[in-house]
Structure formats: C-alpha cells, structure tokens
Amino acid sequence: xxxxxxxxxxxxxxxxxxxxxxxxxxxxxxxxxxxxxxxxxxxxxxxxxxxxxxxxxxxxxxxxxxxxxxxxxxxx
Numbered sequence: 001x002x003x004x005x006x007x008x009x010x011x012x013x014x015x016x017x018x019x020x021x022x023x024x025x026x027x028x029x030x031x032x033x034x035x036x037x038x039x040x041x042x043x044x045x046x047x048x049x050x051x052x053x054x055x056x057x058x059x060x061x062x063x064x065x066x067x068x069x070x071x072x073x074x075x076x
Contacts, residue, residue, distance in 0.1 A: 014026065
C-alpha cells in the first residue's frame, strides 16, 4: 500500500472516532511530527548551505584524498 492510500485509510478511520483524549493524542503526535520534520528540513538546508560555502571558499578535499582516507579507515 502506498503512502496516499495509507493516509486515506487513517483519515477514514479517524473520522469515526468520538474519543476526545484520542483525538488530542493524535493531534499532539501530528504536531510533534511536523515540528520534527521542520527541524530536519532546516538542518538539511543548513548543511547544504555550509557545503556550498566551503566549495566557494575552496575548502574541499580532493576526491582521491577522501577515498584514500576511506579505504585506509575501512581497510578496503
């Protein structure tokens, strides 16, 4: 089942619920998930911005140097 179908099924079932504490619990869970996603999105954006800044300032290591370090660390 894809995510759209899963969401539709949850919404359909949730519309039948008449339990206020359960509704509040689900709302709190959704609020938490959205806040958490916003933090993840911001962290990703900050990471991308930092990488672009380092690239523009020529602060990057060449690929062969990175790969040598990787191979040395993991004994490949």
